[in-house]
Amino acid sequence: MGMVGCFAALPAAQLAQLQSGERSIEDFLYPDDGDGEPEHSIDVDKAWHGLHYLLTGTAWGGDAPLCLAVLGGEEFGPDVGYGPARALTATQVASVAAALAGLPADKLASRYQPADMAKLEIYPDVIWVRDGAEALDYLLENYQQLVEFYRDAAARGDAVIQWLS
Template identity: 40%
Template sequence: MVLIGRRLSAGELGAVLADPTVVDMLLYGDLDDDEAEMPEPELDLDKSWHGIHYLLTGTAWQIGESAGAAILGGVEIGPDGGYGPPRLLDPDSVRAIATALDALDVETLRARFDPGAMTAAEIYPDLWTNGTDDFDYLMSHFAELRRFYHSAAVSGQALLLAIT
């Protein structure tokens, strides 16, 4: 399971709100066309998504306020792709989350990194045994998440997130 994301222009947001089936096309392209390539996601957190969520919320599945909504927040929209439907975050939510993510520093997140607790909470991919290497893996993807939200926030964009 990986988490992907896509920024939405105002026109794309309008299209998604008018017809939630558009979500699949925006995230995955034309799956009915064997020749079509799947579009590259603008955000790909690989398998780090759940570990980052844990660092932001201290929980496996609860969605927190501000930065705690960065991974699992938003409103479910569109068809279920197997791991739940994609989620839509409106521009105001994106700005609030971006601000909260920018306020976090690495030391705060390092203090929350507890491989034993993460294993006990069954944080995917449930392989938290490499200490510093695991934390560095999460931080490289956290930096990508922060950039993604910041870019969308300064552009006034909404976001789609999906676990695939």
């Protein structure tokens, strides 16, 4: 199945409960109510690392606020898939939303460098050169979803949890 990038928006008070351990992060991320995912959540499938690269030009680092969009925030709690979840404050979410709103898809597409992405082992590293424009389309579709997610989370004043599942 592979590593999937997941995001959930939630009120700051609810995030504080999760960070303090008052409420289980596992119960929040994987609710037992039949839904299977938290309210106000998305996944960007395996596009998470490619999106981070397009936003930052790096495999793991980059400048704020764009470096926070996919692989940012403060780690907390136990391993929930591929490491602990990471949290962004409502202030960070608003900064990310504004930065993403100012970065149109065509500008993001101009940053697509398949050979460099493969060299840096941007997950899943085999598709960038092999699939070319098709892989870029995959990234841009997921980028649009990410932009809308952060826009809506910022409008509600929410914090965000990110995790790899």
